[in-house]
Every structure is written in structure tokens, then in C-alpha cells.
Amino acid sequence: MDLKRTGALLGLAALTTVGLAACSDNNAGSGDQAAQQVADAECGGKAALKASGASSQNNAMTVFANSYAMSCEGQTLDYNSNGSGAGVKEFIGGQTDFGGSDSPLKDEEYTQAEQRCEGEAWNLPAVFGPIAVAYNLEGAEVAMSGETLAKIFNGEITKWNDEAIAAENEGVELPDQDITVIFRSDESGTTDNFQKYLEAASNGAWTQEAGKTFNGGIGEGAKGNEGVSAAVAQTPGTITYTEWSYAKSQDLGMVKVITPADAEGVALDAETAGKTIDSAKLKNEGSNDLVIDTSSFYVPEAGGAYPILMPTYEIVCSQYSDPETAEAVKSFLKIAVSEDVQGQLEGEGYIPVPDAFRDKLTGAIDAIQ
Template sequence: MNIKRFGRPAVVAVAAAIALTSCAANEGATSPAAEPSEETSTLSGTLNAAGASSQGAAQEAWVASFQTANPDVTINYDPSGSGAGRETFIAGGAAFAGSDSYLKDEELAGEFAMCVPGTSAVDLPVYISPIAVIFNVEGVDELNLDADTLAKIFKGDITVWNDPAIAALNADAKLPATNITAVHRSDDSGTTKNFADYLNQVAPSVWTEKPADAFPFQTGEGAQGTSGVVDAVTNGVGTIGYADASRAGDLGVAKIKVGDEFVAYTAEAAAAVVDGSPLVEGRADNDLAIALDRKTTDPTHYPLVLVSYAIVCTEYADAEQGELVKNYVGFMASEEGQTEAAASAGAAPLSSELQAKVAEVVASIK
């Protein structure tokens, strides 16, 4: 996989959910793609993008750096959620989508309004992050959960914190008789799909529903976006939820069982799972959707992970938009862009091999 670096264009804004454009002013850039050279940047225009809220902190850093190096470019990113982002991109309201789940087969079979008719879109991994199981339970600082127990909590089969199944995994914890409030995403979310995919693969006898962007059960409490889940867990009593690890803050974070050990998330453990996973079969050679190995028993891996993609046209009907996407997404996936995402959001950088694969595809965007 050979990686190349490119400048950075902009993303789609649908609402004005985050006015990232103002963040750009005084932040330095260090990569060849980003740093101002003796020649003034010739890139100009506005890129609007929408999608995964998990990418929010990373997008703020990427936008700031890119716009500093390219002052005539405006980038807007609306963290409306993966499902909404894909819909916006498909309809032509965004130059690319951020999505924590790759395009569905039925989406790939359709038309993309921003793309040249007869061409398609591809999934490019740009952001890797653990999904944290966050909790707020009085008197409980540490929590161990296996996949079966976690699935039963979110399915509504386990309803109190001192349930024998939880107690058996946490012999030293003083678990209260408090009711469990399991908080899930109310919007279509790639984080939900990744969470459900993990449970469906590792605890299939409990989590029998096929993974999807929509939460499948009429249980618990729904909240809009990553911030909504974090707020609900923070402000509730006896709460548990799932969210991009960059947003866990001071909340308790459960360890999950991998093999015979309970494992806390780390960026390195998340990256290890991705590096050990194959690409999804049956896709175009330039589509880099990853089939994550959720069933690993290697305790150096953290299988509850999401890969967030930039979904882009292979050929844009508007060549100027294509050039901006090529530069900006190329920057996001570059060594510098990945370093910035790690610093700002705790993301796991793409491996050099995966960076190279993404750069090769980015270079072919028209």
C-alpha cells in the first residue's frame, strides 16, 4: 500500500451544526500537504460535508489546519450522524460523507448526485476509534462486562445493576440495586451499527438482530448523536451507554472480555484489530471497506471498534469539488492528518500500509 499526501479540501455542511470554519485561523500545519509553502495555495472554494458525529473533534482539527494552509478554502462539516450524512451525500447535499459504517450494497447500486452519471462512490477509512462502554453508577468505579451480559443489558433482559450476571463478573464491586437505564442512539448511527455488529458476532444467541444503523429494540432510552448519549449517561442515574471513546470524558468506562481477560480500550488495541482484519469481499478494488474481526481472543486487541469512512465519488460532476475533496480527504488520511486526529480525538492512526492504500485511491479521484 503506497500512500501519497495531498492538500485539503472541505466538507459538507447541511445545517450549520458546527461552524468549523472559524477554527482555522492560527493553527500550524506541518505536512507537505498542509504547510504553507513559499507559493501561495491556489485552492479555493467551499466544501460541505456531513455525517458521523464521532469524527467531530478530528474534523475540527483537520479543518483548522487545512484552512490555515489554504485560506481561500472554506470547509463545513455537519456532524448529523452517519445515516444522515450518507443520505445527504447521495442526494447531492454534501461533497462527501463521514460514516461509521460503509455503504450498503443497495446504496452502492443507486445513483450519487455529486458523481458523474454511471460512476460510483467508494469507502475510504480515515478515522479509527474504540467504542467506549460508558457508565454512571453510584459507588462503582470499575466495571467488567462480557459480550453476553452487555447484550442482555441493552436488550433489556438485565434490568438492575446487582443482577447475578453482572455480580459474577465484578466480585469486588459494590453493585447497587439501582435500575439500569441503557442509553442508545435515537438517530441512525454507524456507532450503533458497529456496537450491534460486535454483539451480534460475539453474543449471537442474545443479540439476534442483524446489525443496522438503527437501534433494534424498544428498550432503554434514546438520545440524539454522540453528545446526546454522553449527556444522558452523565446526567442520569444508573446509566450506561456507548460512544466514541474520544467523548468518554470523566465517565466510568467498562472493560470488555477478550479471550480470557477483561480489556480496557486503547488506540493501539483498536488499531491492532483493524490491521488484522480483511477488506469486505465483493467490492470494487478501490473500495476499502473493512470486515472487522470482532471474534478475536487476543487480549492485545480491542474488538469493539469503529472505522469511520470518508465516502467519496470516484469522479465528480463538478471538477472543482473533486479537486477539493481529493486534497482535503488526502490530508485527513495523511500522516500529518492522522497525527492531528490522534492528538485532538484520541484516534488510532491508520497504519502506514492503510494510509498508502487510501492515498492511492485518493490520487485517482477526478
């Protein structure tokens, strides 16, 4: 079974007032159609921006780029959905104007980024995407705890009718069928965030640590959210972790995640994910480097909060060597985080930036030089 998939390449051309020109090889939702013109947009800087990175935000980036081109005549974004690892490397290497990553920069990456920037590099979370634990199992809706999920993804549990799964799903008919884990073969912030959840919520069952590379040691790899979701859709008995919009577009089953506050499990939807975002805290209050402390997400105290939620960061220079690039990046990001444009995201499987957080984002964007 060949589960490799190529990443999506999003190329956006200049738009007229009549319509949009956009394409993506593997868009999961209707992002290539959605857009919102921002009437009071502050447009400026160079005409063509280039960015790359997390595939989890690909559909959101399509909405942002379409809205940017509608709001700022003659200005476009070319976003390559090639994964968080590539996005960080290409930004640090000066190949792109900003990068997209599901994990903030590491210490050594901050140091490397400062060499291409005129100052610090900042992580700005413009997209919030829930991670679905998606599966292909006919006729069964299942709930699982973090401990059970950890044991599936590290190979301790290998059958769908295992006692641990059955105990968490009384009355559900579970088949005597092998579980096949599908994991991200590329470096991925989605992988990093999912493994951080397993570390935090598994009562010690996950000992493989986190990171952008899958550390479970089992299963079959596929590239990108596009690849893993398509592989699960094609193969009964499989399970994966993927960004919500891809699970929805493939009509996959999604695990209800059991938390200390919800023994029956919490289904993933906009309301349950929104409760999680409301609890967001920054690691460095008062800084324009807006890294979110996700530790409180994974074991929520509040009932009805879906625990596996991932902020995706736009990684920017605090000061660019080229003022034209700085102005264009600021213009694009202010449009992207605006209330009207964020309001387009729920249909694409994302959770709009909360109002209280928007002020912090716009303040940081305004500070880019």
C-alpha cells in the same frame, strides 16, 4: 427526562497565518484547537467544501478542517455533524461534496450514489474510533462479556447487581440499582457497529440484528454521541455506547470488555485499540472502495485487543461532474490522512491510521477524478 440533543454544526471559516476560526456546538475534545500544517500539501479546486454525517468523527473533522485551512490558503470545509444516516442521504442527494458514515454504503445506496456521481461511489476510512460502553455508577469499575452486554441492551438484565454481572466482577461491590439504557435516537453507524458487535460476541443472546436504528426495544433515546454521553453523565445508573472521546470528555466509567482471549476484560486505550486496527482486512482487496471487514474485530484471537472498534468512512464519488470539486476533495482528504495530521488525533479519542493502511488510502484518493 428529556434526553434529546441537537447535533453539532461545525462551521469553519478562512484562516490567516495568525490563527484559526472554528466552532462546534458540541465538540467533546480539543479538536477546535488542534491542527497541523502540511508543508507539501497539494492544494487545488474550489474554495469551499461542504460535507455532513457521522458525529463520531466530528472532533477529527475539526482537526482535518483546521489543518486544511492552514495548509491551503483560502480553502475551507463546512462539516455538519448530523449523523451517518443524514450524511449518506445528503451525499446521495447532491447536497454535499462528500459524506461521513460509520457504516459503508448498502447495495441500494451504492446504486443511488452512482446517479449523482459520474461513476462509482467509494468508502474511504479516514478515522478509526473505538466505541466505549460508558456508564454512570459511582465507585464501581466493571468488566462485561458480549453476552452480558447484549442482555443489558435488550432488557433481559435490568439490575446492576444481577448474577451475570456479579459473576464477571468477583470482589466488586455492585449496587441494587436499576440499569437505564441510553441509546442513539437518530440513525447512526455507531449503533450499527455496536449491534454488529453484539451479534458476533453474545453467543446468540442478541437476536435483534444490526442496523443504524437501535433494535433493543428498551431505554431512553438521545441524539448523537453528544446526547447519549451527556445523558449518562447526568443520570446515575445509566449505560450507553458512544465514541471514545465523548466518554472521556464526560469522565464516564468505561466497561472492560471480556473476550475469549481476556477473561478479565480489556480496557479501552490507544494501545489496545491499535492492536485491533493492525488486524484490519478489506472486503474487496485491490479495489479503491476500501470497506473494512470488521468481523475479526469483534471476537479477537489476540490478547489485549479491544474488540469494539469503528472505522468511519468518507463517502466520495470516484468521478465528480465538476473537476473543481474533485480537486478540492482530493486535496482535503490527502491532508486529512497525512501522517502529521493523523498524529493529532489520539488526543481527541481516535486511533491514527496505521502506516501500512495509509498507502492504500492515498492511492484511492489519487484515483478520484
